Amino acid sequence: FSNSGATATATSTATSTATATATSLPCVSPRHRLTTSPLHYDQFDLGPINMTKLRPLFTDSMIHLDLSHNNVSGDIKFLQTLHNLKELKLHKTQVTGSVDKLKGLSHLSVLMLSGTKVSGDISAFSECHDLEIVSLNDTKLTGVLEVAFGECPKLEVTPLPLLLPT
Numbered sequence: 001f002s003n004s005g006a007t008a009t010a011t012s013t014a015t016s017t018a019t020a021t022a023t024s025l026p027c028v029s030p031r032h033r034l035t036t037s038p039l040h041y042d043q044f045d046l047g048p049i050n051m052t053k054l055r056p057l058f059t060d061s062m063i064h065l066d067l068s069h070n071n072v073s074g075d076i077k078f079l080q081t082l083h084n085l086k087e088l089k090l091h092k093t094q095v096t097g098s099v100d101k102l103k104g105l106s107h108l109s110v111l112m113l114s115g116t117k118v119s120g121d122i123s124a125f126s127e128c129h130d131l132e133i134v135s136l137n138d139t140k141l142t143g144v145l146e147v148a149f150g151e152c153p154k155l156e157v158t159p160l161p162l163l164l165p166t
Contacts, residue, residue, distance in 0.1 A: 050074040051095060058082060068092055068112065076118060077101040091115050091135055099124045099141065106130075109154070114138050122148040131155050 051067075051074035058065070062082050066089035073094035079085070080101045087110040088102075098120035099113075106127045112135040119140035125131070131152040149155055 048073065051076070051078070060084065063087070065089065067095075080104055083107070086110065086130075088112065090118075103127070109133070111135070113141070125149070126151065128152065 048071040064087040068089045069092045075097035089112040091112040092115040096117040103124045108128045109130045110133045114135040114137045122143035132154045
C-alpha cells in the first residue's frame with residue numbers, strides 16, 4: 001500500500017456493496033472497503049495493475065470511472081459494455097487500445113484520455129452529444145475535431161488545432 005496522492009474513483013447506480021481483498025485487487029490494503037455505490041478508491045496508488053484485474057469491479061450501471069494518475073495499463077476494449085458511463089477519466093495512465101471500441105458510450109459528459117496510449121479516430125465520439133469536458137492531448141488519436149465534436153452544444157472549445165496528426 002503506497003499513498004501517492006493518486007485517486008481512482010468509480011461510481012455506480014447500483015445500491016449493493018462489495019468488499020475487495022488484497023488478493024482480488026493487488027496493492028490494495030484489505031482494510032480499505034470498496035463499494036459499488038459509490039465505488040471509491042481514496043488516495044492510494046493502484047499500480048502497477050492491468051485493467052483486466054479491475055474488470056470484475058465494473059458494472060453496466062457504472063456512471064463514473066476515474067483511474068487517472070495511476071499506474072494502470074491494458075486495453076480499454078472491455079469498457080465498451082459500460083453504456084451508462086457519464087465520466088471516463090483515464091488521463092496519465094498507461095492504457096492502450098482503439099477508441100473505436102468506445103463508440104457506444106453515448107452518455108459521456110466528461111472524456112479525459114490525455115497522456116494515454118489510446119489510438120484511433122476521434123469520430124468514435126461523434127454520438128456523445130452531452131460532452132462538456134474533453135481532454136485528448138498526448139495520445140495517438142487522429143481525426144477532425146469539428147467532425148467528432150461538432151454536435152456537442154455544451155462543449156467549451158479552447159484554441160486547438162482543428163486537425164490532429166494523422
